[in-house]
Structures are given as structure tokens and as C-alpha cells.
Amino acid sequence: MAKKTIRTIPQDRSPMPVQDPEVRAANFDEVALGFRKADALNECERCLVCPNAECVPACPVNIDIPGFITKIAEQDFRGAYNILTDSTLLPAICGRVCPQEDQCEGVCPVGDTLEPVAIGRLERWVGDMAIAEGWDNTPYIERNGLKVGIVGSGPAGMACAADMAKAGCDVTVYEALHQAGGVLRYGIPEFRLPNGVLDAELANLTRLGVKIECNTLVGRLFTIEQMREELGFDAVFIGSGAGYPTFMGIDGESLNGVLSANELLTRCNLMGATEFPKYDTPLGLGKRVAVIGSGNTAMDALRVALRAGAEQVYCVYRRTRNESPAREEEIEHAEEEGILFEWLTVPVEILDDGENNVRAMRCLRMELGEPDDSGRRRPVPIEGSDFEFEVDTIVYAIGTNANPIIGQTSKIELNEWGYIKTDDNFATSMASVYAGGDIVTGAATVILAMGTGRHAARSMKAYLGIRDSETVYRAERAGNECKMFGIDIEERTFSRVRVA
Ligand code: FAD
Ligand code: SF4
Numbered sequence: 001m002a003k004k005t006i007r008t009i010p011q012d013r014s015p016m017p018v019q020d021p022e023v024r025a026a027n028f029d030e031v032a033l034g035f036r037k038a039d040a041l042n043e044c045e046r047c048l049v050c051p052n053a054e055c056v057p058a059c060p061v062n063i064d065i066p067g068f069i070t071k072i073a074e075q076d077f078r079g080a081y082n083i084l085t086d087s088t089l090l091p092a093i094c095g096r097v098c099p100q101e102d103q104c105e106g107v108c109p110v111g112d113t114l115e116p117v118a119i120g121r122l123e124r125w126v127g128d129m130a131i132a133e134g135w136d137n138t139p140y141i142e143r144n145g146l147k148v149g150i151v152g153s154g155p156a157g158m159a160c161a162a163d164m165a166k167a168g169c170d171v172t173v174y175e176a177l178h179q180a181g182g183v184l185r186y187g188i189p190e191f192r193l194p195n196g197v198l199d200a201e202l203a204n205l206t207r208l209g210v211k212i213e214c215n216t217l218v219g220r221l222f223t224i225e226q227m228r229e230e231l232g233f234d235a236v237f238i239g240s241g242a243g244y245p246t247f248m249g250i251d252g253e254s255l256n257g258v259l260s261a262n263e264l265l266t267r268c269n270l271m272g273a274t275e276f277p278k279y280d281t282p283l284g285l286g287k288r289v290a291v292i293g294s295g296n297t298a299m300d301a302l303r304v305a306l307r308a309g310a311e312q313v314y315c316v317y318r319r320t321r322n323e324s325p326a327r328e329e330e331i332e333h334a335e336e337e338g339i340l341f342e343w344l345t346v347p348v349e350i351l352d353d354g355e356n357n358v359r360a361m362r363c364l365r366m367e368l369g370e371p372d373d374s375g376r377r378r379p380v381p382i383e384g385s386d387f388e389f390e391v392d393t394i395v396y397a398i399g400t401n402a403n404p405i406i407g408q409t410s411k412i413e414l415n416e417w418g419y420i421k422t423d424d425n426f427a428t429s430m431a432s433v434y435a436g437g438d439i440v441t442g443a444a445t446v447i448l449a450m451g452t453g454r455h456a457a458r459s460m461k462a463y464l465g466i467r468d469s470e471t472v473y474r475a476e477r478a479g480n481e482c483k484m485f486g487i488d489i490e491e492r493t494f495s496r497v498r499v500a
Contacts, residue, residue, distance in 0.1 A: 004045075004047075004048050004049070005048075006048070006109075006110065006113050006114070009045055009046045009047075009048065009110070009114075010042050010045050010046050011114055012114075012115075013043065013046065013114070013115040013116075013117075013118050014035060014039035014040070014042050014043045014118060014121070015039075016032050016033070016034075016035070016118075016121055017032075017033040017034070017035075017036070017039075018031055018032050018033060018333075019031050019033065021333075021336035021337050021338075024191065024337065025306055025307065025337040025338060026307065027191075027307065028189065028190040028191050028274070028307055029190070029191060030190070030191055030192070030194050031191050031192065031333060032096070032192075034121075034124060034125060034128055035121055035122070035124075035125045039121075039125075040072060040121075040122055040125045041072070041073065041075075043117060043118050043121065043122055044069050044070075044072045044073035044122065045073065046110060046114075046117050046118075047066060047069045047070075047073075047110075047117045048109065048110060049066045049069070049070060050066065050109065053065060053066045054107040054108070054109070055104035055105070055107060055108050055117075055119060056104075058103050058104045058106065058107045059087075059103055059104045059447070060103065060445075060447045060448050060450075060451040061087045061088050061447060061450060061451050061454065062087055063083075063084060063086075063087040063088060063104075063123075064083050064086070064087070065104055065119055067083045068080040068083040068084050068122075068123075068126065069117070069119075069122060071083060072122060072125075072126065077126060077129055078135060080126045081126050081127075081129070081130045081135055081137075082137060084123060084126055084127070085137045088447075088450065089158060089159055089162045089201065089204060089205070089450070090127075090155065090158070090201045090446075090450070091123050091124070091126060091127030091130070091201075092124055092127025092128050092130070092131055092197045092200070092201055093127070093155075093184060093193060093197060093198065093201055093446065094120075094123060094127075094446060094447055094450075095120050095121065095122070095123035095124025095125070095126075095127050095128075096120075096124050096192065096193050096197070097184075097188060097192065097193055097446050098120055098445065098446060098447050099327055099445060100119055100120035101116075101327070101328070103447070104119045104120075105117065105118070105119050105120065127197075127201075128197075131196075131197065131200040131201075136203075136204050136207055137204075138204070138207045138208060139166055141165065141166060141168055141208065141209065142168050143168050143170070144167070144168035144169060144466060145170075146168070146169045146170065146234045146235075146464055146466070147169065147170045147171075147172075147232055147233045147234050148161075148164045148169040148170070148171045148172075148233060148234065148235050148236070148237070148460065149171075149172055149174065149227045149231065149233035149235075149236045149237075150164075150171060150172070150173040150174065150236070150237045150239065151174055151218045151224070151236065151237070151238045151239065151240050151406070152173075152174075152175065152176075152182060152238065152239040152240040152241055152437070152439075153173050153175040153180035153181060153182055153212055153214075154181070154182020154183055154184065154239055154241050154437060154438075154449060155182060155183075155184065155239075155437065155446045155447075155449040155450045155453065156182075156237075156239030156241075156436045156437025156438070156439075156449040156450065156452055156453035156456075157173055157175075157182070157237065157239035157437070157453060158173075158182075158202070158205055158450070158453065159449070159450040159451075159453030159454045159457070160237045160239060160434075160436065160453035160454065160456050160457045160460075161173050161205060161208075161210045161237075161453075162204070162205055162208055162210070163453075163454055163457035163458070163461075164235075164237075164457050164460060164461075165205070165208035165209050165210045166208060167457075167461050167466045167468070168466065169234075169464075169466075170209075171208075171209070171210045171211070172210075172211045172212075172213060172233075173205075173210060173211070173212045173213065174213050174216040174218050175212060175213065175214045175215075175216060176215070176216065176217040176218070177214060177215075177270065178214050178215050178270075179214060179270060180202055180212045180214060181198050181202060182239075182241055183241065183243070183446075184198050184446065185198060185269065185270060186262070186265060186266045186269050186270045187243075187262065187265050187266075187269070187297070187300065188269075188300060189265065189268070189269055189300055189303065189304050190269065191303065191307070192300070217405070218240075218405075218406065219405035219406050219408070219409040219410070220405065220409075223409050223410050224236060224238070224406065224409075224410040224412060224430065224433060225410055225411070225430075228430075228432060228433070234432065234464060235432045235433070235434065235460045235463060235464055236432065236433045236434070237433075237434045237435065237436065237453070237456055237457070237460065238406060238412075238420060238428070238433065238434070238435040238436075238439060239435070239436055239437040239439065239449070239453060240403055240405075240406055240437075240439045241403070241437060241438045241439055242400045242401060242402050242403070242419070242438035242439060242442060242443050243262055243400055243403055244400055244401040244402060244403045244404070245260030245261075245262055245263070245396060245400060245401075246260075246396065246398050246399045246400060246401055247260070247396055247398075248292070248347070248396070248398065250347065250348055250349055250350065251349045251350065252349055252350025252351060252352060252358070253350060255350055255352050255356055255357060255358045256356055256357045256358065257286070257357050257358030257392060257393045257394060258350060258358060258393075258394045258396070259393070259394075259395055259396070260395070260396050260397075261291065261293070261297045261298065261300070261301040261395050261396060261397035262297075262400065264283075264301050264304060264305065264395050265297075265300060265301060265304060267281050267283060268283070268304050268308060269304075273308070274307070274308050274309075283308055284393075285305055285308055285309065285310045285392065285393045286310070286391075286392025286393050287310060287311040287312065287392055288310065288311065288312045288313075288314070288390060288391045288392050288393075289302075289305040289310040289312070289313045289314070289391065289392065289393045289394075289395065290313075290314045290315075290316050290342075290347075290361065290389065290391045290393070290394050290395070291305065291313070291314070291315055291316065291395040291397050292316050292317075292347060292394065292395065292396050292397060292398055293315075293316075293317065293396070293397035293398040293399075294315055294317035294319075294324040294325065294326055294331075295324075295325040295326050295397060295399075296325070296326050296327060296330055297397045297400075298315060298317075298326065298397035299315075299326045299327075299330040299331065299333075299334050300330075301395050301397050302315055302334055302339045303333070303334055303337060303339065305393070305395065306337060306338065306339065310393070312340060313338075313339050313340065314339075314340045314341070314342050314389075314391070315334070315339055315340070315341045315342065316342045316345050316346070316347065316361075316363070316389075317341070317342070317343055317344075317345065318344065318345065318346040318366050318379040319343070319344065319366075319368065319376065319377070319379050320343045320344060320368065321341065321343060323368075323376045323377065342363075342389075344365055344366040344367065344368075344379065345363050345364070345365060345366065345389075346363060346364050346366055346379070346381070347361040347362065347363050347389070347394070348362055348363065348364055348386065349361070349362040350362075350394060351388070357392075358391060358392060358393065358394055359390065360388045360389055360390045360391060361388070361389045361391060361394060362386055362387070362388055362389075363386065363387055363388075363389045364381045364382065364385050364386050365381075365382045365385035365387075366379040366380060366381055366382060367379070367380055367382055368380070399443065400438075400443050401417070401418060402414075402417065402418040402419045402420075402438075402439055402442075403439075404418055406420070406439075407420070410430070411429075411430065412428050412429055412430050412433065412435075413428065413429035417442070419439060419440055419441075419442060420435040420439050420440050422434070422435050422436075422440050425455065425456070425458075425459040426440065426452060426455055426456035426459055427459055427463075432463060434456040434459060434460055435456065436449065436452030436453045436455065436456040437449035437452055437453060440452060
């Protein structure tokens with residue numbers, strides 16, 4: 001076969017079919033409808049299958065990207081799924097929510113001349129096919145009698161739980177909320193990540209034998225020390241996330257009608273507020289809603305508020321669209337749906353209606369000055385520019401902090417911002433206790449949280465004296481011929497895991 005070059009590959013990236021903006025602004029159905037087979041095959045043709053593919057190290061869990069794309073091109077879709085699940089437990093989720101433009105797609109050389117290969121969309125396509133076909137890669141697991149406890153069922157906890165279960169441990173995940181999934185469940189709305197997709201990929205965890213106990217707030221029902229000393233866990237992983245809201249500290253924040261994005265999203269995504277009174281969660285947003293901030297969380301809050309019935313929904317951000325931290329695609333979708341943007345604007349006071357409800361914000365207009373430490377131009381207030389901005393509800397989406405409960409109820413060492421301190425291998429200051437995800441790194445991404453969960457799992461295996469089954473998969477992936485039933489011949493007497 002002739003070697004592909006940038007000139008010979010299909011020049012146009014397969015477009016993602018989407019719901020019409022006017023229709024979708026009034027429903028919670030998924031916006032991006034997914035590739036058809038022809039779109040996926042066209043996109044695979046665009047991959048140059050680079051020998052030292054830069055996309056692989058640019059992926060936080062090092063998915064063999066040219067490998068799975070080649071399998072799709074060969075129409076071996078199950079083979080593509082097998083390669084993906086060597087590295088990620090959640091391909092249908094990651095394919096939807098990972099910021100690929102900053103990771104694998106950001107370094108794809110096709111992107112130097114054309115649009116980069118749509119790696120995320122291909123990953124989602126294979127993940128969706130696996131769900132539709134009922135595929136899973138549950139290995140045969142030999143139990144080792146060791147007990148592992150996981151705090152938090154977000155992507156970090158899930159990834160760690162899966163690896164420890166595959167290694168033969170008896171794994172229990174404790175989740176404070178009444179449903180598992182972390183931000184994937186309570187934060188990211190249905191129109192970006194349907195619950196059916198999350199449920200299907202979570203089921204792969206329970207197939208590995210992982211037990212998930214919801215409504216269990218660790219630090220209140222029992223402490224980390226008690227998990228070790230009384231509940232008999234040989235090792236513990238903390239993946240409790242960073243869901244604690246941040247406010248600006250301006251006057252009027254205690255008025256009715258001021259809430260955090262996480263509160264709005266949890267009420268809608270987890271507690272059925274959009275179906276009140278069927279579910280006993282009132283929302284009462286009023287007609288005009290302002291969301292402060294312009295990251296991905298802000299985009300989700302804006303678009304949820306619109307779908308929940310607000311008539312005018314404003315994004316209020318102190319910088320411009322160019323500095324906005326949200327994914328470009330999310331801003332575009334929000335604009336198409338009719339979200340109104342007030343760039344270079346900052347609230348300085350929240351005003352009441354005389355009955356303890358929000359009536360308006362007093363805002364200042366800004367202009368961009370010299371770059372700050374983040375490299376972005378610093379917003380500077382324009383003197384005399386203050387004005388009243390009438391709103392019924394104000395939603396803060398300006399970042400989150402570590403939840404303090406674990407720190408307050410255990411002896412675990414925290415850093416100056418309240419996040420759990422770990423070494424490079426995600427071991428905490430307490431023996432046998434590991435941590436990862438947002439509670440260590442600060443607010444990050446799904447795939448980075450998963451990556452730290454997997455890294456911590458490797459450290460836990462080393463601590464517990466479990467031979468790491470990762471080496472088995474590595475040997476297979478490298479095309480090593482010396483293997484039997486998928487297991488490297490030199491490893492077979494030590495390995496605890498056989499592929500069924
Ligand atoms: P989380 O997902 O926060 O999960 C932690 C879990 O631990 C929660 O379920 C919590 O209830 C539970 N918990 C906390 N304390 C306790 C306790 N004491 N006992 C028991 N359980 C506890 N990233 C992307 O890559 N792409 C996106 O599109 C994206 N969109 C986002 C949208 C929103 C609205 C938000 C808030 C974040 C978004 N992120 C996105 C970021 C990403 O979701 C997080 O970085 C990731 O979920 C962190 O994973 P985690 O496992 O560390 O924590
Ligand atoms: Fe294919 Fe781009 Fe990865 Fe090269 S960098 S292997 S072209 S996806």
C-alpha cells in the first residue's frame with residue numbers, strides 16, 4: 001500500500017452531526033449525535049500512522065492511538081476497542097469530554113496543515129459501539145484476599161478501583177452522593193454526557209467485582225484511620241475531588257438567588273430540579289440568569305439554566321472570549337443556543353429587592369492590560385464604568401476548592417491550599433493511604449484524574465506486594481510473540497490475571 005502523505009489523505013475532517021441549536025436549547029438530549037460508520041472510516045484515512053506518533057505521549061493515559069485507528073480502518077472494531085481498553089476504562093466518556101485539542105489532537109502533525117485527526121470522535125465511536133454491542137473486557141481474576149477501600153466514585157476513584165480489582169483485590173468504593181460517577185454524574189449535563197453512557201461504562205467496574213456503596217460520607221460515618229484499623233482495608237485511595245465552591249466575597253452573596261454552579265448542576269443533573277414538582281427540588285431561576293466565569297463549568301451552567309427555562313442567560317467574564325478557559329466547541333455551542341456574552345465585565349456588588357432576593361448586580365467594565373503570571377492579559381477596571389445589571393439569579397462558576405472533610409477528620413497532611421499532599425507516586429503522609437485526582441492536583445480533567453488513579457494503583461500494588469499485571473498487557477501490545485493465553489511466557493508463573 002502506498003505511504004500516506006498529507007496530500008493523499010482526505011483533506012476535510014469528518015464533521016460531527018449535531019442537534020439543531022433551536023431544538024436542542026429546549027431539551028436535555030445529547031447535542032453531538034456521534035459519527036456514522038462512513039464518517040469514522042473517512043477520519044481513519046486521515047491518520048498518517050506516524051512511526052513515533054506524538055499523539056500517544058500527549059494522551060495522559062498513553063492510548064495506542066495509531067493502533068486503534070488502524071484497527072478501525074481494517075474494520076476490526078472489536079480490536080480497536082481492545083486497544084482502547086488497555087489504557088482507559090471509559091472510552092465512550094473520554095471520547096466525549098476530554099479536551100483533545102490540548103492533548104493528542106493538539107500535537108497531531110496533520111493539524112499543521114489541515115484540521116487534526118478527530119481522535120476523540122473516533123474514540124467515542126468505538127466506545128459507543130462497545131455499549132451497543134455489549135462488549136466488555138472483563139478478565140479472569142484470581143482473588144488475593146487483600147481489601148482496598150476507595151473514597152469517591154469519580155474518574156480517579158473508578159480508575160484506581162478497576163486496576164486494584166483486576167489485580168485480585170476485594171475493592172469497595174464509598175461515595176457520599178446517592179449515585180456514583182463524581183462530576184461525570186452531578187456536574188457534566190446529559191446533553192454532553194448522557195447518564196446511559198456513564199451507567200454502561202460504570203457497569204464495567206461492577207463486572208470486575210467492585211462494590212459501590214453510595215450515601216456514605218467518609219469522615220462523617222467513619223474516618224480514614226478507621227478504614228485502616230477497624231474496617232480492615234489493607235490500603236485506601238482517596239479520590240474525593242475538588243467540589244467545594246468558590247465565591248468572590250462581594251456584598252450581597254448571601255441573598256436568595258445566589259448559588260454556585262455545582263449546586264445548580266447537582267440540583268438539575270442529580271436531583272431532578274428540571275422536573276419539579278415531580279421531584280421535590282425547586283429551582284426558581286427567574287427570567288434573567290447571570291453566570292460568572294467562562295470555563296467549562298460556566299458553559300455547562302449557562303446551557304443548563306437555558307434549558308431549565310430562563311429567558312435570558314448571560315455569561316459575565318472579566319476578560320474576553322480569547323482568554324476564556326472553556327473549550328472552543330463549548331463556547332460555540334453556547335453561542336448557537338442563544339447564550340449572551342458580557343465580556344470584560346465584573347460584578348462588584350449584588351443588590352437586593354428589599355425582600356432578601358437578588359434584584360441586580362453592580363458591575364464594572366474592564367480593559368486588558370499587561371500579561372499576568374498566567375500569560376493572559378490582566379483585566380483592569382475602567383474608571384467610572386459601573387452600571388446596574390438586572391438579574392434574578394447569579395451563578396458562580398469561578399473555580400472550586402478541596403472539600404475539607406477528609407483533612408478535618410484525619411491526620412493526613414494537606415498543602416497550603418487544603419489539597420492532599422502526596423509524593424510522586426501518589427502516596428500520602430499516612431502509610432498505605434494513597435490519593436489522586438482533583439483532591440491532589442486541584443481542578444483538572446477527567447483523563448488526568450484517571451491517570452493519577454491508575455498511577456496510584458501501581459504504587460498500591462507495589463506496597464501490597466502484588467505483581468503488576470500491567471506488564472502482561474504491555475508485552476501483548478508490543479506484539480511480543482513469547483506469550484501464552486495472552487501472557488508473556490516469562491511472566492506466567494507470577495501473574496495473577498489471565499485474560500479470559
Ligand atoms: P470527582 O469527579 O469530583 O469525584 C469525587 C467524588 O468523591 C464525588 O462523587 C464526591 O461526591 C465524592 N466524595 C467527596 N468527598 C467524599 C467523602 N468524604 N466520602 C465519600 N465520597 C466523597 N473535565 C474534562 O476532562 N472534560 C470536561 O468536559 C469537564 N467538564 C466539567 C464540567 C463541570 C461542571 C465540572 C465541575 C468539571 C468538569 N471537568 C471536565 C473536570 C473533571 O470532571 C474533573 O477534573 C474530574 O471529574 C475529577 O475527578 P475526581 O475523581 O478527582 O473527582
Ligand atoms: Fe495519526 Fe495524528 Fe497520531 Fe500521527 S499524530 S498517528 S497522524 S493521530
